Amino acid sequence: MPGITREEVAHLARLARLELKDEELDHFAGQLDDIIGAVARVSEVADQDVPPTSHPLPLTNVMRPDEIRPSLTPQEALSGAPAQEQQRFKVPQILGED
Amino acid sequence: MTVTELVSYEDALASYDPVMGLEVHVELGTKTKMFCGCSTELGAEPNSQTCPTCLGLPGSLPVVNAVGVESAVKIGLALHCEIAEWCRFARKNYFYPDMPKNFQTSQYDEPIAFNGYLDVQLEDGEVFRVEIERAHMEEDTGKSTHVGGATGRIHGASHSLLDYNRAGIPLIEIVTKPIEGAGERAPEVAKAYVAELRELIKALGVSEARMEQGQMRCDVNLSLRPNGTKEFGTRSETKNVNSLRSVERAARFEIQRHAAVLSSGGTIVQETRHFHEEDGSTTAGRIKDNAEDYRYFPEPDLVPVAPAREWVEELRKELPELPRVRRNRLREEWGVSEHDMQSILNAGAVDLIAATIDAGADAASARKWWMGELARRANEAGTDLAALEITPEQVARVCALVAEGSLNDKLARQVIEGVLAGEGDPDAVVAGRGLAVVSDEGALGTAVDEAIAANAGIADKIRSGKVAAAGALVGAVMKATRGQADAARVRELILEKLGVEG
Numbered sequence: 001m002p003g004i005t006r007e008e009v010a011h012l013a014r015l016a017r018l019e020l021k022d023e024e025l026d027h028f029a030g031q032l033d034d035i036i037g038a039v040a041r042v043s044e045v046a047d048q049d050v051p052p053t054s055h056p057l058p059l060t061n062v063m064r065p066d067e068i069r070p071s072l073t074p075q076e077a078l079s080g081a082p083a084q085e086q087q088r089f090k091v092p093q094i095l096g097e098d
Numbered sequence: 099m100t101v102t103e104l105v106s107y108e109d110a111l112a113s114y115d116p117v118m119g120l121e122v123h124v125e126l127g128t129k130t131k132m133f134c135g136c137s138t139e140l141g142a143e144p145n146s147q148t149c150p151t152c153l154g155l156p157g158s159l160p161v162v163n164a165v166g167v168e169s170a171v172k173i174g175l176a177l178h179c180e181i182a183e184w185c186r187f188a189r190k191n192y193f194y195p196d197m198p199k200n201f202q203t204s205q206y207d208e209p210i211a212f213n214g215y216l217d218v219q220l221e222d223g224e225v226f227r228v229e230i231e232r233a234h235m236e237e238d239t240g241k242s243t244h245v246g247g248a249t250g251r252i253h254g255a256s257h258s259l260l261d262y263n264r265a266g267i268p269l270i271e272i273v274t275k276p277i278e279g280a281g282e283r284a285p286e287v288a289k290a291y292v293a294e295l296r297e298l299i300k301a302l303g304v305s306e307a308r309m310e311q312g313q314m315r316c317d318v319n320l321s322l323r324p325n326g327t328k329e330f331g332t333r334s335e336t337k338n339v340n341s342l343r344s345v346e347r348a349a350r351f352e353i354q355r356h357a358a359v360l361s362s363g364g365t366i367v368q369e370t371r372h373f374h375e376e377d378g379s380t381t382a383g384r385i386k387d388n389a390e391d392y393r394y395f396p397e398p399d400l401v402p403v404a405p406a407r408e409w410v411e412e413l414r415k416e417l418p419e420l421p422r423v424r425r426n427r428l429r430e431e432w433g434v435s436e437h438d439m440q441s442i443l444n445a446g447a448v449d450l451i452a453a454t455i456d457a458g459a460d461a462a463s464a465r466k467w468w469m470g471e472l473a474r475r476a477n478e479a480g481t482d483l484a485a486l487e488i489t490p491e492q493v494a495r496v497c498a499l500v501a502e503g504s505l506n507d508k509l510a511r512q513v514i515e516g517v518l519a520g521e522g523d524p525d526a527v528v529a530g531r532g533l534a535v536v537s538d539e540g541a542l543g544t545a546v547d548e549a550i551a552a553n554a555g556i557a558d559k560i561r562s563g564k565v566a567a568a569g570a571l572v573g574a575v576m577k578a579t580r581g582q583a584d585a586a587r588v589r590e591l592i593l594e595k596l597g598v599e600g
Contacts, residue, residue, distance in 0.1 A: 015391055017193050054186060054396035060404040063164035066128050069135025074145040077153060077262070087144045088243065088259035091195040 003036030004029065103358050107282075107350060110322075110357030116284040117330050118277040118349060119319035120228075122295055124270045125238060125312070126169050127305045131266035132237045133160030133203060133400070138268075140311070144261040152266035154199030159399055162187075162235075166268040167210070168413065169304035170235045171405055173270055174211025175414050176298055177230045182210050184404045187235070187397040195260055196239035204271075206394040209234035210403060216298070218290040219422055220283065223436045228291045229275040240265035270304075276330065284320075285349035292316050292345050297421035297443075309340050316345050320352040322360060331356070332366040336380050339373045347378040355380070428452060432461040445473055446483050453490035459497035467493050471511055475518065488517045495524040508581045509533045535584045542575075542583060546591045549574040560596050568592050 006029040013020045020028065071077075074087050083090035131138060134151035150158035174181050188206035214230035241264050246256030272295065280287040296314055299307040307314045321333035334356070339348045352371075359366055370383040419427075425448060429439040432451070442448055447468045454464035468483060472493070476483045496513055499505040505513060505528070516527030528534055549571050550557045559567045568589055575588045593599070 011391070012393075015191075015193065015393065055398060055401060057401065059401040060184070062161060062401045063167060064135070064161040066130050066163050066165035067135060068130055068137045069149070071136045071147050071149050072153075074143065077145045077148045080155075085245075085257075085259055088261050089145070089195070089198075091258050091260060093256060094195065094242075094244075094258055 003033050003040060103362075104351075104354040105358045105361060107354055110353050111282045113325060113361060114322035114353070114357050115278075115281065115325050115327075116349070116353050117321050117323065117333075118274075118280070118284055118288055119333070120274045120277070120288060120291060120345075121317040121319070122272045122292060123238075123315045123317075124173070124272065124295075124299055124305050124307060125314070126166055126268040126270065127303075127313075128163055128165045128169070128268050130163055132163050132166050132235070132268035133266060134158075136263075136266065142263055145263065147263040148265070152198070153262060154197075160203065160397075162400060162403065163268060166235060167403055167405070169268070169302075170210045170233065170270050171410060171413055172302050172304060172417070173272070173299065174214065174233050175410070176302055176417055176420065177211065177214040177216055177233060177272070179211035179214030179230060179233060181405055181410050182208060182212070182403075183407075184208075184402055185210050186402045187400045188394045189397050190236075191393045195258065196242055197265060198240070198260075198262055202236060202239065203397055203400070204236035204394075205234035210405070216291065216294060217422060218287065218294040219425075220286055220290055221437075221440050226280065226283075226287050226290070228277055228287070231273045231275045233270055233272045236269045236271055238264050238267040238269050284353065285346040288318060288349045289342050289346035293342050293443075294422060296342075301418045301421050301424075303418075309342070312340065315340055318345060318348045318352065320349060320356065321366070322353065322356045331360070332368050334366060334369060334371050334380075336371045336373050337383065341375075344373060344375060344378075348373045348380060351378055351380055432465065434465065442469060445469060447473070450483055450490055450493075454493045454497070457491045457494035459494040460501075463497040463500065464490075464493065467496065467510075467514070471514055475514075486518060487520065488514065492517050492524055499524060499528070503584055503587075504528070504534055506535055506581075506584055509535060533582065535582055542579070542588065542591060543595075545575050545578045545583070546571075546588065546595060549578065550592070550595065557596060560592070560598055563598070565593070565598060 006025055009029040009032060010020070010025055013025070078084045078087065078089065081089045126132075128138060130136060131147075131152055134149050136147045136149050136152055139147070151160050171181055185205060185208035187203050188208075189201040190204045190206070191201045193200065209232040211233040212231065214233075216228050216230060217225050218228055219225050240260050240262040243259045243261075244255035245259060247254035274291070277284070277287060277291075292314075296307045296309070299305050299314070305313055309315070316339045318336045318339055319333045320336070321331040323329060323331045334352055336348045336352060339345050356366055367382070371380040372383050373380050418424075425439060425443065428448065428451075429436070432439075432455075434442070442451065442465070445468075447465075451461075451464045451468050454468065455461055472483060472486060472488070476486055479486075493514075496505070496510050496517075499513070500507065500510050512531065512533055513524050513527045516522075516531055517524060521527045521530055553571060553574060556567050556570050560571070571592050572585055572588050575592075576583055576585060
């Protein structure tokens with residue numbers, strides 16, 4: 001059984017708003033399956049005594065004091081925006097008509 | 099849009115048993131955002147409180163706010179939760195422009211606090227225990243303005259504008275376990291729970307929890323099951339119900355709507371619903387299907403939070419008295435009924451009265467001024483009691499001036515008016531307006547003599563034993579002294595001069 005199906009890849013593409021053609025779905029499904037298969041081999045060697053790792057550093061409780069640091073100016077913040085209006089980021093229509 | 103047919107609340111409850119789940123988001127009162135040092139001050143110009151981290155720019159790294167974590171632990175402890183020994187943040191991925199990162203940093207299967215409860219007291223004094231599933235840390239989203247639609251709504255808008263000042267402000271989300279067994283009181287329990295939670299958050303000092311400013315927001319999940327059955331029905335989730343009254347109305351409306359759908363043989367669709375303040379109704383929002391596929395995974399840019407047990411115990415020791423316990427204690431100390439205490443709570447006067455008593459006033463006077471004259475003025479001005487330009491210390495001083503006889507109630511009201519108008523402390527207003535009670539016995543005696551002379555008929559009645567008629571003469575003296583006399587002393591003088599026993 002493959003690690004990821006073509007249908008799952010299509011679903012993920014939709015969630016990420018990626019438009020994939022049929023041949024792209026075939027292509028990526030095969031590639032992603034190979035990758036998942038390769039990563040899954042880690043589980044074969046890791047026994048109960050090896051906890052899952054989400055972070056490479058053995059650190060906890062890295063916090064910062066609740067002190068204000070300078071923000072960007074609105075002009076700086078908006079400098080990379082493809083479109084702006086009224087000092088706000090302008091984004092395309094989010095939902096179509098009902 | 100179809101108009102929802104409702105069944106009456108009584109009929110709904112005759113057949114069905116409501117089960118609720120409440121999700122409350124609290125914006126913390128920290129100075130800075132959850133993961134960066136941008137200010138959280140309200141009312142700043144658009145996009146003036148952002149930085150590479152909260153804008154999700156490449157190369158930026160978040161670091162969690164220590165006060166944010168501490169506040170989460172305090173809330174968890176006050177809700178009798180267990181505090182995680184070790185927990186992580188998670189990315190909640192979704193495609194929507196209110197977060198520039200394209201995910202919200204939240205917690206998923208490792209909340210910092212879990213498994214607690216909050217006892218809430220209903221208006222008749224009954225205590226209902228609401229079980230808490232979890233409280234976790236996350237961040238608020240940016241503010242969207244939808245342009246081009248007819249009503250500023252997202253539907254029909256041509257485009258939207260985003261202000262990210264709010265994106266990243268610390269939020270604690272508090273989720274109840276399914277609330278069962280409340281029956282017909284479910285809407286009341288929902289309201290009492292949110293009210294009690296708000297009091298608790300305020301008492302902890304972690305947020306002002308002003309619902310009207312969006313600092314506290316509630317989602318009401320509700321389902322019905324036929325009476326006598328165990329299995330939960332399909333639920334609806336009414337989002338962003340933002341006042342105590344609305345929480346109660348939303349729950350009530352959904353009970354009636356669900357009952358109407360179910361009793362006509364229909365099925366409830368699992369969906370989010372929007373609450374409408376104008377008429378208390380809800381309408382369908384988005385259907386919750388696989389759109390809820392958030393692909394949570396542990397946030398690689400933040401290290402785990404592992405609250406040391408010693409620290410947790412220190413915080414536990416510092417917890418304030420729980421609001422419900424404190425209210426019951428104060429209620430006994432002040433000698434007021436459950437009902438009166440509820441009115442005091444609803445008026446937002448508990449802390450003000452307590453502070454006035456701490457400043458030296460007696461309980462009855464403190465309560466009288468806050469719940470009478472000051473409540474009336476706050477109501478007229480359309481503000482909260484706490485927003486009035488008078489401090490508990492100043493009210494206590496007014497109480498003291500009345501108690502020592504320097505002011506009567508009428509003059510005290512004028513003093514309060516002066517304080518509210520910015521004329522200074524009560525003593526300054528008394529001096530500035532010349533408001534002291536006429537205590538010069540000579541001047542008062544003259545006024546009494548004049549009143550008796552001018553009202554010989556009434557004086558005769560009093561002499562003949564009709565003591566009640568003295569009121570008319572007291573009135574005349576008060577008028578002559580422009581209300582600055584002590585009415586009780588005037589009455590004594592009148593009776594004395596006419597040779598009658600009071």
